[in-house]
Amino acid sequence: MRKRSWKRLSRRDILRAPMFSFVDEKWRTPGGRKTSYYILNTPDWVNVIALDGRKQVVMIREYRCGVARRVLELPGGCTEARDRGPLGAAKRELLEETGFTARKWQYLGFINPNPAFQNNRNHTFLALGAHPSAPQSLDEGEEISVVRIPLRRISGLIKTGKLTHALVICAFHLFFSSREGRKMLGKDTAG
Numbered sequence: 001m002r003k004r005s006w007k008r009l010s011r012r013d014i015l016r017a018p019m020f021s022f023v024d025e026k027w028r029t030p031g032g033r034k035t036s037y038y039i040l041n042t043p044d045w046v047n048v049i050a051l052d053g054r055k056q057v058v059m060i061r062e063y064r065c066g067v068a069r070r071v072l073e074l075p076g077g078c079t080e081a082r083d084r085g086p087l088g089a090a091k092r093e094l095l096e097e098t099g100f101t102a103r104k105w106q107y108l109g110f111i112n113p114n115p116a117f118q119n120n121r122n123h124t125f126l127a128l129g130a131h132p133s134a135p136q137s138l139d140e141g142e143e144i145s146v147v148r149i150p151l152r153r154i155s156g157l158i159k160t161g162k163l164t165h166a167l168v169i170c171a172f173h174l175f176f177s178s179r180e181g182r183k184m185l186g187k188d189t190a191g
Contacts, residue, residue, distance in 0.1 A: 004030040019043070019078060038117055045113070045122040046090040047076040047171040050102055050130035055184065056148040058100050058130050063143060072147075072157070073165045075100075086123040094127060096137045098146045103129030108174040113167060124171040126180060151184060 007028045015022040020042040028034050050058040057074075064071045075097040076090070083089040087105060094100055106126040113122050138144060149157070154172055157163035175181040 006030060009034065014038075040118045042118065042120045043078045043080070044086060044089075044110075044120050045076060045078055045167070046086050046093060047074045047122060047124045047167060048090045048094045048127050049074060049108070049124065049171060049175050050094055050098070050100055050127040051151065051184075052130045052148065055151045057151055057154060058094075058098055059147050059149055060097055061145040061147060070145075071165055072163050073168045074171055076167075087125065090123070090125040090127070094130070095134060096139075097142075097144050099132050099134045099136045100127075100130045100146075101133040102127030102131075106178075106180060108171070108178055111167070111170050111174075122167050122170070124174045126175060126178070 009026040009028055011026075012024045013021055014024055020040055023039050023041060025037050025039055026034060027037060052058060059072060060075055061070045061072055063069070075094045077093045077097075079086055079089040080092075083092055087107070090105070091101070094102065104127070106128070108124040108126055110121040110123045112118070113120065136144065136146070154163070155176075158169055158172070163169065176185070
């Protein structure tokens, strides 16, 4: 028996902004019902876990208006056409937000931030051998402090609620689950 699929019937822009659009989509379910869904269209995002030679994570503190406070997070942001993909965006964002570059890059994977109403992916990269190479080049409205935190402290920051950004916690999960992450933490097992 062939399974019927969802069918988009229409799409209408409700709001267009520089970094996203909000749309109303009408769908027909496999059961034949018609319903509306509201979708937030955004470019893909990137997060960078940049480690220096002393196993310190290059992180940032930035004021976030949604929670009205400074938040500890990873360097990252939206992909742009000029980036030619997520890796280019990761390299650009690390340099702009921290002034750091890295010697070696590794893709750790992606997550869907909220597939219920967002269409984008958040890609996570590991940047090894991170070192300062230029001054920060911040966007208008950005005021970012760069901090280095020993890798061994990250799990404790998550457990104690000092690191609360969900996408950053997901990025660290990808890292701690990777072979490179297990190796750095002395937990590498065969396989």
